[in-house]
Amino acid sequence: MTIEVERADSSQLDGLDGTWDGQVDDSPMGTLFHRWDALRVIEEHSDATLHPLVGSKGQEPVGVFPVFELRKGPVTTAFSPPPGMGVPALGPVLVNYRKLKQRRFEKRNNRFAEASFDWVQTHLEPKYFHVVSPKGYDDVRPFQWNDFEVSPRYTYDIDLSVGEEALLASMTRDARKSIRNTPEDAYTIERRGEAGLEYVLGRINARYDDGDGGLFLEEAYVADLRDALGPDTLLVYVAEVDGRPVSGRLTLHGDDRVTLWQGSPKPDVDVDVPINDVLNWRSMVDGIGAGTSTCNFVGANTRHLCRYKSKYNPTAVGYFEMERGTRAMNVVSDLYRRFR
Incomplete structure (x- = not known):
């Protein structure tokens, strides 16, 4: 059975098992910023339009992926999370996957990611697409295989x-x-x-x-x-x-x-x-x-700040930044890094 990706009209996920927040809370990849009401607040206070994508296999959700559409004149871009809102990471959240063997997990991850990319390309046609993954979403090969430039990033966790x-x-x-x-x-x-x-x-x-x-x-x-x-x-x-x-x-x-x-x-x-x-x-x-159990000391990518933060004996934890777009959109990438 193929994985279908649709835009959720409400947090209830009509026709599927469970709710949006239920999927987020049940997955180790989910964050507070992935929650439905938080996403709506981000949308309200940004210049972006939220597209809460849900992947499903029959009635079973397999993942959620909030994407924000930004339009400036004739140019459309897509972000997860949107810049300037103080959201450290967003991106896809996989659900109902922890009992899967590796081959089935890879197939599901790849199909959900590609179906999400297809939805974004069909409905938004962005010139630039930028994603910062949550901790725990470690297999970003589907992004690499779909022409995203992938860069490792780090944050600090402290064991409480x-x-x-x-x-x-x-x-x-x-x-x-x-x-x-x-x-x-x-x-x-x-x-x-x-x-x-x-x-x-x-x-x-x-x-x-x-x-x-x-x-x-x-x-x-x-x-x-x-x-x-x-x-x-x-x-x-x-x-x-x-x-x-x-x-x-x-x-x-x-x-x-x-x-x-x-x-x-x-x-x-x-x-x-x-x-x-x-x-x-x-x-x-x-x-x-x-x-x-954990204290997250947001961000471990700036050298002079790492010197200060490391005195608390944190562990460096990786996540990923992914972007895809034309060379003409490099300015968007630079602005994102400056003002995110």
């Missing part, structure tokens, strides 16, 4: 299952000293609501305005994303010294991992507290308390 003491002992001396020797009464770290979100995004966006790189994230977008995922999923932390906010972070809790998503800008005032070290530690401790 070992507990606080073993985790702290595994870190560098510098990190241990910052965390152990900083008096708890020298700072406060609290979860905050709207006011905290406004502060943290203000600091993140100020870094962008100052030309120091990073993203500019609209407050309305992140607030809607928080509503879609839930306040216990997208957490806002604000760190204060002497009653004054000096740093903050947006952290995602879900899929058995804590994701250090956005934030921890350098304080804009001089403080004697290694505030970002204790802020990162607080996120890890909260993850341990919630029974989470």
